[in-house]
Amino acid sequence: MSETRTQPPTDTAPTVRVQRRLDCQPYRAYRAFSSPDALTTWFPDAVEGSLSVGARSTLVFPSQRVWWEVLAAAPESHFQFRWPWSESEGLVTTVNVTVLPRGYGSLVTVEDGPFDLSLPGALDAYAECLAGWGEALANLRAVMDFSVDLRRYRSG
Secondary structure, eight states, X not given: OXXXXXXXXXXXXXXXXXXXXXXXXXXXXXXXXXXXXXXXXXXXXXXXSOXXXXXXXXXXXXXXXXXXXXXXXXXXXXXXXXXXXXXTOOOEEEEEEEEEEETTEEEEEEEEEOOOTTSTTHHHHHHHHHHHHHHHHHHHHHXXXXXXXXXXXXXX
């Protein structure tokens, strides 16, 4: 059987999409994004502020501080926020996190974009996003499924 695939139009900006299966219930996978305490177990070192809808918080990483504005939240299924990819805030993307039940666990999908590659630094941001979300979701799985934090600077 043949399959026909159409290429997206060349004028659409690319979006990063990463999925991971977790051996935890959807409420735990959702909480990993929506609770500051749970988020800091696998992503930033600290969260300054709230992660409720409409809030703008600051994520604290070892070498940077990044604002994170929560746009939408549907418990146990969807979390949406936006954040900048440059200090000048010339490139701000929207991240959609979807959590679906899969077997005895959950399927987490993160979509971050769009990245307007005509902007200065956007291609580097896109590449950083690809690598960054892959690494972050690998650490999310390690923390949720095995209680292991893979961040090297945290290993003491």
